[in-house]
Amino acid sequence: MPATVVAGNWKMNTTLDEARALAEGVRALAQGAPGVEVILCPPAISLAAVRDAVSGSPVKVGAQNIYHEDSGAFTGEIAPAMLGGICEYVIIGHSERRQLFGETDGQVNLKVKAAISHGLGPIVCVGETLEQRVAGQAAEVISGQVRAALDGIDAVNISGLIVAYEPVWAIGTGQAATPEIAGEIMGGAILDTLQSLYGSSSAEVPLLYGGSVNAGNIGDFAAQSCIHGALVGGASLQAESFMDIARMAGETKRAGG
Ligand code: PEP
Numbered sequence: 001m002p003a004t005v006v007a008g009n010w011k012m013n014t015t016l017d018e019a020r021a022l023a024e025g026v027r028a029l030a031q032g033a034p035g036v037e038v039i040l041c042p043p044a045i046s047l048a049a050v051r052d053a054v055s056g057s058p059v060k061v062g063a064q065n066i067y068h069e070d071s072g073a074f075t076g077e078i079a080p081a082m083l084g085g086i087c088e089y090v091i092i093g094h095s096e097r098r099q100l101f102g103e104t105d106g107q108v109n110l111k112v113k114a115a116i117s118h119g120l121g122p123i124v125c126v127g128e129t130l131e132q133r134v135a136g137q138a139a140e141v142i143s144g145q146v147r148a149a150l151d152g153i154d155a156v157n158i159s160g161l162i163v164a165y166e167p168v169w170a171i172g173t174g175q176a177a178t179p180e181i182a183g184e185i186m187g188g189a190i191l192d193t194l195q196s197l198y199g200s201s202s203a204e205v206p207l208l209y210g211g212s213v214n215a216g217n218i219g220d221f222a223a224q225s226c227i228h229g230a231l232v233g234g235a236s237l238q239a240e241s242f243m244d245i246a247r248m249a250g251e252t253k254r255a256g257g
Pocket of ligand 1: 009166170171172173174210211212213231232233234235
Protein backbone atom coordinates (compact mmCIF):
# COMPACT_ATOMS: atom_id res chain seq x y z
CA MET A 1 0.00 0.00 0.00
CA PRO A 2 1.55 3.36 -1.02
CA ALA A 3 1.97 6.19 1.47
CA THR A 4 -0.81 8.74 1.82
CA VAL A 5 0.55 11.96 0.32
CA VAL A 6 -0.85 15.49 0.28
CA ALA A 7 1.26 18.00 -1.64
CA GLY A 8 0.65 21.74 -1.90
CA ASN A 9 1.53 23.48 -5.15
CA TRP A 10 1.80 27.15 -4.27
CA LYS A 11 2.44 28.06 -7.91
CA MET A 12 3.58 31.69 -8.40
CA ASN A 13 2.14 32.85 -5.09
CA THR A 14 3.67 34.03 -1.79
CA THR A 15 6.47 36.48 -1.13
CA LEU A 16 9.42 35.22 0.87
CA ASP A 17 7.83 36.35 4.15
CA GLU A 18 4.45 34.91 3.20
CA ALA A 19 6.05 31.61 2.25
CA ARG A 20 7.87 31.40 5.57
CA ALA A 21 4.68 32.20 7.50
CA LEU A 22 2.62 29.66 5.52
CA ALA A 23 5.23 26.95 6.08
CA GLU A 24 5.32 27.74 9.81
CA GLY A 25 1.53 27.51 9.89
CA VAL A 26 1.61 24.09 8.20
CA ARG A 27 4.32 22.93 10.55
CA ALA A 28 2.25 23.94 13.57
CA LEU A 29 -0.63 21.79 12.32
CA ALA A 30 1.43 18.84 11.10
CA GLN A 31 0.72 16.61 14.08
CA GLY A 32 -2.97 16.76 13.17
CA ALA A 33 -2.30 14.63 10.09
CA PRO A 34 -0.36 11.63 11.42
CA GLY A 35 0.94 9.20 8.85
CA VAL A 36 0.41 11.59 5.94
CA GLU A 37 3.40 12.67 3.85
CA VAL A 38 2.84 16.44 3.63
CA ILE A 39 4.87 18.17 0.91
CA LEU A 40 5.10 21.93 0.36
CA CYS A 41 6.06 23.17 -3.11
CA PRO A 42 6.75 26.91 -2.86
CA PRO A 43 8.24 29.16 -5.55
CA ALA A 44 11.93 28.38 -6.07
CA ILE A 45 13.06 31.63 -4.44
CA SER A 46 11.45 30.53 -1.16
CA LEU A 47 12.55 26.89 -1.12
CA ALA A 48 15.41 27.36 1.34
CA ALA A 49 13.30 29.48 3.70
CA VAL A 50 10.52 26.88 3.66
CA ARG A 51 13.07 24.13 4.23
CA ASP A 52 14.30 26.02 7.32
CA ALA A 53 10.75 26.69 8.52
CA VAL A 54 9.82 22.99 8.49
CA SER A 55 13.21 21.64 9.53
CA GLY A 56 12.90 19.03 12.30
CA SER A 57 9.23 18.39 11.46
CA PRO A 58 7.81 15.64 9.24
CA VAL A 59 6.82 18.20 6.58
CA LYS A 60 8.71 17.77 3.31
CA VAL A 61 9.62 20.28 0.60
CA GLY A 62 9.36 20.05 -3.17
CA ALA A 63 10.25 22.30 -6.09
CA GLN A 64 7.76 23.17 -8.84
CA ASN A 65 10.10 22.59 -11.75
CA ILE A 66 13.70 21.84 -12.73
CA TYR A 67 15.79 21.92 -15.85
CA HIS A 68 17.30 18.63 -16.99
CA GLU A 69 20.91 19.76 -17.49
CA ASP A 70 23.44 19.72 -14.63
CA SER A 71 24.83 23.22 -15.22
CA GLY A 72 25.65 25.68 -17.98
CA ALA A 73 24.31 28.55 -20.05
CA PHE A 74 20.60 28.16 -19.31
CA THR A 75 19.60 31.55 -17.98
CA GLY A 76 16.84 31.44 -15.41
CA GLU A 77 16.80 27.68 -15.02
CA ILE A 78 17.46 25.58 -11.92
CA ALA A 79 19.50 22.37 -12.06
CA PRO A 80 18.47 19.37 -9.96
CA ALA A 81 21.83 19.35 -8.15
CA MET A 82 21.09 22.87 -6.85
CA LEU A 83 18.14 21.44 -4.93
CA GLY A 84 20.27 18.97 -2.99
CA GLY A 85 19.78 19.51 0.74
CA ILE A 86 16.88 21.87 0.06
CA CYS A 87 14.07 19.62 -1.08
CA GLU A 88 13.22 15.98 -1.66
CA TYR A 89 10.61 16.24 -4.40
CA VAL A 90 9.97 18.12 -7.61
CA ILE A 91 6.75 18.58 -9.56
CA ILE A 92 7.32 17.71 -13.22
CA GLY A 93 5.02 18.18 -16.18
CA HIS A 94 2.33 20.27 -14.48
CA SER A 95 -0.29 21.17 -17.07
CA GLU A 96 0.51 24.87 -16.66
CA ARG A 97 4.07 24.13 -17.73
CA ARG A 98 2.85 22.00 -20.60
CA GLN A 99 0.24 24.52 -21.77
CA LEU A 100 1.77 27.92 -20.97
CA PHE A 101 5.45 27.09 -21.47
CA GLY A 102 5.21 24.47 -24.19
CA GLU A 103 6.76 21.67 -22.18
CA THR A 104 6.65 18.46 -24.20
CA ASP A 105 6.44 14.81 -23.16
CA GLY A 106 10.08 14.50 -24.22
CA GLN A 107 11.16 17.32 -21.92
CA VAL A 108 9.11 15.86 -19.09
CA ASN A 109 10.95 12.57 -19.55
CA LEU A 110 14.36 14.29 -19.46
CA LYS A 111 13.36 16.11 -16.27
CA VAL A 112 12.09 12.94 -14.59
CA LYS A 113 15.39 11.22 -15.40
CA ALA A 114 17.37 14.21 -14.11
CA ALA A 115 15.34 14.31 -10.90
CA ILE A 116 15.84 10.61 -10.22
CA SER A 117 19.54 10.74 -10.93
CA HIS A 118 19.89 13.49 -8.32
CA GLY A 119 17.81 11.73 -5.67
CA LEU A 120 14.69 13.87 -6.07
CA GLY A 121 11.28 12.22 -6.06
CA PRO A 122 9.45 13.28 -9.22
CA ILE A 123 5.78 14.19 -8.80
CA VAL A 124 4.77 13.53 -12.40
CA CYS A 125 1.60 15.34 -13.46
CA VAL A 126 -0.65 14.05 -16.21
CA GLY A 127 -4.07 15.19 -17.34
CA GLU A 128 -6.35 15.52 -20.33
CA THR A 129 -7.97 18.69 -21.65
CA LEU A 130 -11.73 19.08 -21.83
CA GLU A 131 -11.59 18.64 -25.61
CA GLN A 132 -9.72 15.37 -25.24
CA ARG A 133 -12.21 14.12 -22.64
CA VAL A 134 -15.20 15.08 -24.79
CA ALA A 135 -13.59 13.30 -27.72
CA GLY A 136 -13.32 10.12 -25.64
CA GLN A 137 -9.52 10.27 -25.61
CA ALA A 138 -8.87 10.72 -21.89
CA ALA A 139 -7.55 7.24 -21.09
CA GLU A 140 -5.38 7.12 -24.20
CA VAL A 141 -3.92 10.59 -23.51
CA ILE A 142 -3.15 9.72 -19.90
CA SER A 143 -1.53 6.37 -20.71
CA GLY A 144 0.58 8.10 -23.34
CA GLN A 145 1.71 10.82 -20.94
CA VAL A 146 2.63 8.31 -18.22
CA ARG A 147 4.48 6.07 -20.68
CA ALA A 148 6.36 9.02 -22.19
CA ALA A 149 7.29 10.53 -18.82
CA LEU A 150 8.75 7.23 -17.61
CA ASP A 151 10.37 6.12 -20.86
CA GLY A 152 13.71 4.44 -20.15
CA ILE A 153 13.29 4.47 -16.36
CA ASP A 154 13.74 1.10 -14.64
CA ALA A 155 11.75 -0.28 -11.73
CA VAL A 156 14.78 0.02 -9.43
CA ASN A 157 14.63 3.80 -9.86
CA ILE A 158 11.00 4.50 -9.04
CA SER A 159 11.15 4.44 -5.24
CA GLY A 160 10.47 8.20 -4.95
CA LEU A 161 8.02 8.41 -7.84
CA ILE A 162 4.56 9.95 -7.35
CA VAL A 163 2.01 10.29 -10.17
CA ALA A 164 -0.64 13.02 -10.02
CA TYR A 165 -3.75 12.85 -12.18
CA GLU A 166 -4.79 16.43 -12.79
CA PRO A 167 -7.47 16.83 -15.46
CA VAL A 168 -6.76 20.21 -17.02
CA TRP A 169 -10.44 21.18 -16.90
CA ALA A 170 -10.50 20.70 -13.12
CA ILE A 171 -7.44 22.78 -12.21
CA GLY A 172 -8.23 26.10 -10.58
CA THR A 173 -11.80 26.00 -11.90
CA GLY A 174 -13.66 24.98 -8.76
CA GLN A 175 -15.00 22.09 -10.90
CA ALA A 176 -13.34 19.03 -9.45
CA ALA A 177 -13.64 15.74 -11.30
CA THR A 178 -16.02 13.30 -9.71
CA PRO A 179 -14.31 10.63 -7.60
CA GLU A 180 -15.66 8.10 -10.12
CA ILE A 181 -13.99 9.85 -13.08
CA ALA A 182 -10.73 10.16 -11.14
CA GLY A 183 -10.95 6.56 -9.97
CA GLU A 184 -11.63 5.30 -13.48
CA ILE A 185 -8.54 6.99 -14.89
CA MET A 186 -6.27 6.36 -11.92
CA GLY A 187 -7.30 2.75 -11.29
CA GLY A 188 -7.44 2.17 -15.06
CA ALA A 189 -5.15 4.02 -17.45
CA ILE A 190 -2.55 5.08 -14.88
CA LEU A 191 -2.34 1.90 -12.84
CA ASP A 192 -2.47 -0.34 -15.92
CA THR A 193 0.37 1.60 -17.52
CA LEU A 194 2.47 1.50 -14.35
CA GLN A 195 1.81 -2.21 -13.99
CA SER A 196 2.82 -2.88 -17.56
CA LEU A 197 6.04 -0.92 -17.02
CA TYR A 198 6.96 -2.02 -13.50
CA GLY A 199 4.91 -5.07 -12.52
CA SER A 200 4.45 -5.46 -8.79
CA SER A 201 6.73 -2.47 -8.02
CA SER A 202 3.95 -0.22 -9.32
CA ALA A 203 1.85 -1.05 -6.26
CA GLU A 204 4.04 1.22 -4.14
CA VAL A 205 3.65 4.35 -6.31
CA PRO A 206 1.33 6.91 -4.65
CA LEU A 207 -1.34 8.18 -7.04
CA LEU A 208 -2.65 11.67 -6.27
CA TYR A 209 -5.75 13.36 -7.58
CA GLY A 210 -5.42 17.09 -8.31
CA GLY A 211 -7.96 19.64 -9.48
CA SER A 212 -10.06 21.85 -7.18
CA VAL A 213 -9.48 19.65 -4.14
CA ASN A 214 -10.79 21.09 -0.89
CA ALA A 215 -11.66 19.94 2.59
CA GLY A 216 -15.20 19.21 1.42
CA ASN A 217 -14.34 16.79 -1.37
CA ILE A 218 -11.06 15.14 -0.35
CA GLY A 219 -12.85 12.46 1.65
CA ASP A 220 -14.70 11.22 -1.43
CA PHE A 221 -11.50 11.09 -3.47
CA ALA A 222 -9.48 9.39 -0.75
CA ALA A 223 -12.27 6.82 -0.31
CA GLN A 224 -11.28 5.39 -3.70
CA SER A 225 -8.73 2.62 -3.17
CA CYS A 226 -6.61 3.77 -6.13
CA ILE A 227 -6.31 7.37 -4.85
CA HIS A 228 -3.63 7.82 -2.21
CA GLY A 229 -3.82 11.56 -1.66
CA ALA A 230 -3.97 14.88 -3.44
CA LEU A 231 -2.00 17.56 -5.20
CA VAL A 232 -3.59 20.79 -4.04
CA GLY A 233 -3.29 24.23 -5.61
CA GLY A 234 -5.57 27.00 -4.36
CA ALA A 235 -6.51 25.37 -1.07
CA SER A 236 -2.84 24.91 -0.16
CA LEU A 237 -2.34 28.66 0.26
CA GLN A 238 -3.90 28.64 3.71
CA ALA A 239 -2.37 26.42 6.36
CA GLU A 240 -5.71 25.49 7.95
CA SER A 241 -7.50 24.51 4.74
CA PHE A 242 -4.46 22.61 3.50
CA MET A 243 -3.98 20.69 6.70
CA ASP A 244 -7.72 19.97 6.91
CA ILE A 245 -7.29 18.23 3.56
CA ALA A 246 -4.23 16.33 4.81
CA ARG A 247 -6.01 15.29 8.03
CA MET A 248 -9.11 14.10 6.18
CA ALA A 249 -7.07 12.22 3.58
CA GLY A 250 -5.23 10.44 6.39
CA GLU A 251 -8.42 9.63 8.30
CA THR A 252 -10.14 8.28 5.18
CA LYS A 253 -7.21 6.09 4.19
CA ARG A 254 -6.81 4.77 7.73
CA ALA A 255 -10.51 3.92 7.75
CA GLY A 256 -9.87 1.68 4.74
CA GLY A 257 -10.33 4.05 1.79
C1 PEP B 1 -2.71 22.31 -9.26
O1 PEP B 1 -2.40 23.32 -9.86
O2 PEP B 1 -1.89 21.40 -9.15
C2 PEP B 1 -4.04 22.23 -8.69
C3 PEP B 1 -4.50 21.06 -8.40
O3 PEP B 1 -4.73 23.41 -8.51
P1 PEP B 1 -6.17 23.63 -7.82
O4 PEP B 1 -6.20 22.77 -6.58
O5 PEP B 1 -6.23 25.09 -7.49
O6 PEP B 1 -7.19 23.20 -8.79
